[in-house]
Amino acid sequence: MMKPNDNRDPLLADMYDVADDDGDDGDDGDDGDDGDDGDDGDDGDNGEAPETRASMLSVTCDCGATFTSVVYHAVNVTLEPELLYQLLADSLNVAVCPNCGRRARSATPFVYHDMARGLFAYVSPDADLPDEQRQALLENLRAVYSRAVEVAERLTPGADTSTAARAGRGAQAAPGIPEPDAPPMQVIFGVEQLRALVDSLLEPDQRLGKVTLTAPGSATAQRDRIHAIAQRLASEAGCLTETIERGSEYAITIYGPRSRVGVIARALRQGA
Ligand SMILES: [Zn+2]
Numbered sequence: 001m002m003k004p005n006d007n008r009d010p011l012l013a014d015m016y017d018v019a020d021d022d023g024d025d026g027d028d029g030d031d032g033d034d035g036d037d038g039d040d041g042d043d044g045d046n047g048e049a050p051e052t053r054a055s056m057l058s059v060t061c062d063c064g065a066t067f068t069s070v071v072y073h074a075v076n077v078t079l080e081p082e083l084l085y086q087l088l089a090d091s092l093n094v095a096v097c098p099n100c101g102r103r104a105r106s107a108t109p110f111v112y113h114d115m116a117r118g119l120f121a122y123v124s125p126d127a128d129l130p131d132e133q134r135q136a137l138l139e140n141l142r143a144v145y146s147r148a149v150e151v152a153e154r155l156t157p158g159a160d161t162s163t164a165a166r167a168g169r170g171a172q173a174a175p176g177i178p179e180p181d182a183p184p185m186q187v188i189f190g191v192e193q194l195r196a197l198v199d200s201l202l203e204p205d206q207r208l209g210k211v212t213l214t215a216p217g218s219a220t221a222q223r224d225r226i227h228a229i230a231q232r233l234a235s236e237a238g239c240l241t242e243t244i245e246r247g248s249e250y251a252i253t254i255y256g257p258r259s260r261v262g263v264i265a266r267a268l269r270q271g272a
Pocket residue numbers: 061062063064065097098099100101102
């Protein structure tokens with residue numbers, strides 16, 4: 001497994017370290033606290049629209065390479081549609097060693113928001129969380145969500161603030177309570193579960209498409225050429241790329257909405 005360079009952020013898995021550069025409040029938590037301290041709730045406290053927030057992570061791989069990787073705490077695919085495809089391609093919050101290609105998923109929970117499709121979810125990447133931890137996380141989340149709802153109400157005069165509405169808000173789950181701005185928040189355990197749900201909400205031509213280019217030899221010039229072609233095609237079509245370089249193997253996958261990747265694939269066939 002990849003190892004962290006140190007452990008400062010309780011939101012991160014043991015395998016990871018964060019070099020927090022996003023002006024977050026910088027908790028110095030204990031690492032035993034598995035990321036359920038609800039940091040993400042602070043978006044609600046200042047009344048601002050949720051943004052995509054990320055940290056740069058410094059990772060040391062088993063092979064000795066040290067590199068940085070991005071970890072998102074809040075993903076808004078309406079504002080950053082490319083993150084939707086990173087999720088579908090399983091590269092969202094996955095650190096890939098540029099030297100040996102090892103992959104490691106961050107265990108940091110994140111908030112996933114798709115405004116257009118009405119999906120608002122708190123995602124715990126670990127699908128096999130022990131019941132105890134799962135319960136603790138849910139309770140903490142309810143508390144954070146309730147606080148955010150109260151703040152939202154104070155900032156939104158005219159919202160439903162009747163006594164009856166308040167009474168139902170106690171220790172029960174926040175989801176289901178009428179909300180002026182936020183859709184009910186789902187809790188999802190496991191990135192695979194999130195991916196299946198997200199995929200089910202997409203139109204067929206919005207689903208993940210991929211086309212892979214490989215360099216025929218190990219010559220640097222050939223690789224550079226393939227790289228340049230892939231980058232150009234991807235950026236023209238609003239798609240993303242992932243490079244796989246392992247010994248003599250060199251491949252670049254272009255991925256994005258199936259409709260756009262289809263156009264690229266046709267162009268490649270014609271050019272070949
Ligand atoms: Zn490595």
